[in-house]
Amino acid sequence: MAPKRVGHTIIGVNFRRQWLVLADFFSLPKRCNLDSKNLYLRLLAYVRPHWRMFALSIATMVIMAATEPVLPALMKPMLDGSFVSRDLDAIRWIPLALIALFLVRGVVMFISNYAMADVGTRLVMDLRRDMFDRLVMQPTRYFDDATTGHLVSTLAFNVTQVTQSATVALTSVVRDSLTILGLVGWMFYINWRLALITLVLVPAAGWVFSVISRRLRKTSRLMQQNLGDITHVLEESIAGHKVIKVFDGQDYERGRFFEAINQARKFAMKSAVAAYAHSPILQMMAAFALAAIVYAATMQAAADQTTVGGFVSFITAMLLIAAPMKRLSSVNEAIQRGLAAAEDVFRLLDQAGEPDTGRQEIGRARGELRFEDIALTYDSKSSPALDGIDLVVEPGETVALVGPSGSGKTTLVNLIPRFYCPSRGRILLDGVDLREIKLASLRANIALVSQEVILFNDSVAANIAYGRQDKASMADIRRAAEAAHALGFIEELPQGFATLVGERGVKLSGGQRQRIAIARALLKDAPILILDEATSALDTESERHVQAALENLMQGRTTLVIAHRLSTVERADRIVVLDRGRIAEQGSHAELIARGGIYSRLYALQFQDDAAAD
Structure with a gap:
């Protein structure tokens, strides 16, 4: 289904258009193609082989989350003991405790981030390996329908977004969720009446989170599809640069590319509206809650039901909650982008391979x-x-x-x-x-020499021995090249058989590429x-020599x-x-x-x- 288009950005336009963009974003989206829970479970299955590093990262995250409430907890004895009661013991040990706290947090943060980065890079490697394994097993019909740009985009770019969901985003979710729980627990311990006011935020924040998650998921999917369009146009323009020049197609290709990148800009702005609207909405909710808490705390202080240290400790914990809540709200964009990418990844992985019914x-x-x-x-x-x-x-x-x-x-x-x-x-x-x-x-x-000669960006010898590199000797390769009337021009190349032929053999002429392909078929020595x-692609002289070689090859085949x-x-x-x-x-x-x-x-x-x- 074609994506719904937004004709203008929200910058530099009137208020009515700004509101229309916002309304378009927060309208309920169409049903997503794949279930988020199943996607996430499949992603975590790829994390399982690396569970030791993953567990280390999670364990250090738990330690970090456990140390988060320590800072507001230190505020109460620091204020009540040092400034109010002038307790000398508190004056001595609190600075040391602060140094120890941040030393522990710095060490565990490094270990956590390193371990999760290791898991993330291995996850990308495993997914790319499995995707490529699946890709090369696809039937010819699959490649007839698929575009090179979209396949390259999925394997090279989209898969990297998956790690945002499976590792990086998960790190933030675990760490920040535990941090929030620890801080909320401390707030209840200090003053449960004031803490109840904070809980009013939860249902409203959850609803905002749910709506924006769905919008981000849909937009991220469209952005990744559009990335495939950009890659496709770029790949065609590079491969067909000679045709573009001869037929004066530069303006047409500029138009195609601009349309693709302009669509990318529109999708990016759609995503930005959802992502950037999240934090201000939550902050406004928090402001109302903070105002109510300040008012209630003032009343408690007037009734001598709280101390200065207790109130500052509570407010510190509440303010510290803002940072992990903001990270959680922003990480949602990465999660939805990763899940949208996972749809493309698993769609390829779920493709049935080439049917092989033979026994x-x-x-x-x-x-x-x-x-x-x-x-x-x-x-x-x-x-x-x-x-x-x-x-x-x-x-x-x-x-x-x-x-x-x-x-x-x-x-x-x-x-x-x-x-x-x-x-x-x-x-x-x-x-x-x-x-x-x-x-x-x-x-x-079967040996095949087609009219569309396919050579790989490798040496001449590797292209002739393709598929048989571990079996063919250099003498066999030379004999095949000689039979295909290719030995003469190969020996004149700068590195001979070790010369790289370039992408699709671009460094060779059409006739030379054709003779390399014929040498490859000769070396295979297949009965069909x-x-x-x-x-x-051969000139008359080359064709005469190659035809004679082919006639010798055809004997008995x-x-x-x-x-x-x-x-x-x-x-x-x-x-x-x-x-x-x-x-x-x-x-x-x-x-x-x-x-x-x-x-x-x-x-x-x-x-x-x-x-x-x-």
């Missing part, structure tokens, strides 16, 4: 693939991407998939490693349904090879080749032509040319385009 380990496959009445419709589409595909690929056979864009070629090969599952039908590998094979065992038999436009440049598939054992998700025709190059169908027309058009280009 069979198949070892090295022979490579026979059988597609039986395969159909697939994407969630976002109404028409099927594939419909009624029946195809048998023999072991060691090279099958080329051709057809117009959008005919279903890439979709079909994506079913083999189970990036997607068919809506209807089944695929058999060596007579075994792919759904019965464990994903790891199935994918160990999928080449999705594997030579699309089941190979599916997708290519728009039909000259690269002429020597395939069989060419399968797809059109609108169905097999339109299949056969050898010569047979399809003679048939005069779709393939023949595509080939003639491409031949004309190549001739015109020459």
